[in-house]
Amino acid sequence: AQTVTQSQPEMSVQEAETVTLSCTYDTSENNYYLFWYKQPPSRQMILVIRQEAYKQQNATENRFSVNFQKAAKSFSLKISDSQLGDTAMYFCAFIITGFGNEKLTFGTGTRLTIIP
C-alpha cells in the first residue's frame, strides 16, 4: 500500500528563520512524483514544489527547497527566510505514474505557524 507519513502535526517558527518539515513515504513503485502542497486559511490547495523521483537533484522554488533521499524514502521541505504568509497547513503527497489514475496520496499534514 502507498502511504505518506508526516510526523510533525504542528510546528512554529519565528519570522525570518528557517524551518524544515519532514515527510516519509512508502511505495514499491519506481515511477513517481513527490509534491508539497500548502493550504492557507482560505483552504485553497496550492502547489509549493514538485520532485521527479528519477532526478537526483533536489528541487528548489525561491525560498522553498526539498531534501529528497530516495533510498530512505524521505522528502523534507525547507522554508528559508520564513514569512507570515507561510502560515498554513502543509501536505506532502505523491503520485504513482503509468497506471492511468494519477491519484495523489496525501499525508495528514503539518500545521505551520510563523510567529511575528
Next chain:
Amino acid sequence: EAQVTQNPRYLITVTGKKLTVTCSQNMNHEYMSWYRQDPGLGLRQIYYSMNVEVTDKGDVPEGYKVSRKEKRNFPLILESPSPNQTSLYFCASSQTSGRAGSTDTQYFGPGTRLTVL
C-alpha cells in the same frame, strides 16, 4: 484565467436529501478527480475520470456517484447524504499522458464545505 470552479462553496443539508456539487475546469484537461479532506486523515480520493464517459472509484467511493458527460464538468452526487459525509470536498484536474514517468500538475478547485445534519 485557468481555473477549476466548484459550486456551492458551502452547503448545509439534512440526511437523505440528494445533492450535487458541481466542478468545472476551463483548461481542456482529460483527468479529473474528487477528494475529501477530513481532520487527521489528509485528502482521500473519492472518484476519478480519465476522460468523457470514463470514471472509476478511488479509495472512498461509498455513498457517492459521479458522471462525466462533458470534458469540462465532473459533478459529485450524493444520493442520500449521511452525517459521515460531512467534510471538505475538492475537485482537481490535470492534463495527463498516462505514461510511466510523466505527470502534470493537478489544479485544485476552491473546496466545498458540506455539513450533513
